[in-house]
Amino acid sequence: MxxxxxxxxxxxxxxxxxxxxxxxxxxxxxxxxxxxxxxxxxxxxxxxxxxxxxxxxxxxxxxxxxxxxxxxxxxxxxxxxxxxxxxxxxxxxGVNGPSVRVAFLGGQGSYSYWATQKYFTRRAERIIELGCDSFNEIVQAVETGHADYALLPIENTSSGSINEVFDLLQHTRLSIVGELTHPIAHCLLGIAGAELSKVRQVCAHPQVIAQCSQYLLGLSNVKIDYCDSSSAAFTKVKALQDPTIIAIGGEEGGQLYGLEVLARDLANQKDNVSRFIVVARKPVVVAKAIPAKTTFIMYTGQQPGALVEALLVLKQHGISMAKLESRPIPGNPWEEMFYVDVFANLADYAMTRALEELNNITKFVKVLGCYPSEDIEPTQVIAG
Ligand SMILES: C=C(O[C@@H]1C=C(C(=O)O)C=C[C@H]1O)C(=O)O
Incomplete structure (x- = not known):
């Protein structure tokens, strides 16, 4: 043939x-x-x-x-x-409609853009993209009704929690309605003819810079140019047409701007994955048939053992924790708000009871949302 x-x-x-x-x-x-x-x-x-x-x-x-x-x-x-x-x-x-308006960071080709596509393609025939320049603008777009959903990165395996997003959650009335994880493969991308040895300036989002900090230490005499998003970095590099100025971002994203890969696998952790949350104005209920997560924030006060007491409530109700994070409370120096993710459905009896008890023993508790867990652990085959 x-x-x-x-x-x-x-x-x-x-x-x-x-x-x-x-x-x-x-x-x-x-x-x-x-x-x-x-x-x-x-x-x-x-x-x-x-x-x-x-x-x-x-x-x-x-x-x-x-x-x-x-x-x-x-x-x-x-x-x-x-x-x-x-x-x-x-x-x-009753939410999967013909079209959804989604606010996310950056434009076509940013990591948030791909995560938006991945999450909403399963849920709507058409995604109306509202690219934004900051996390604050994204949240505002939903709060003011310009968007139905916001997609926000919340943590990354290389750089840890994204504090700015945690702080926004403390003050918003929006609810978390979903989550997803997305692999983040950072590359150096330049215009045709760019060479690694001649690079003078690296354009990237601050989170991306943090995730590639070890690699960047190895580049000498290079200026870091902080951009609003990876797509903003691509746009800049494409517009300047200077082979000594490069961007960090995803390969597929860079391709949309005609950029070529100079180096791959730049992240500090080999498995570089980001977890994103999806927020909306109305909370959702999670079907019993689906594993759920609930996120709540609490302020325990500073008396000895206050956090231990709160966590014991979860233990007593057999509720496992997925994440515990603390953030300062604006205006109250050295006082901390705790963010807790648990593997539980808000409608479960155990969760309802635990929240009632937490309400009694802490100074403040607020549920940020209950949503389906999208962490699908692969089934391992037992050889037989
Ligand atoms: C399709 C099903 O649902 C899920 C998906 C499966 C699949 O894609 O093969 C198998 C088992 C379930 O976890 C099923 O139960 O058959």
Missing amino acids: ELDDIRQAISSTDQQLLQLLAKRRELALAVADAKLSQNKPIRDQQREQELLVSLITQGKALGIDAQYVTRIYHVIIEDSVLQQQAKVQGQLN
């Missing part, structure tokens, strides 16, 4: 693969309805386990190794569970 003919056969096989994936998604969505009517949880790890074992055996017979099969199916199953969760949540809260 000629090269062109073989490639045509590959393209047609890929087309069939995509059609089959679309069909599998449709079936998974039908499964979600069946589960709701039978009061069953969306995730069924026993079924996933059986499926993987069977697929690995079938793969072996076809000469496809177990690792390959497992990797591909982890992605497929994660998508399937997230599609089902989005559908069930949409039905329960």
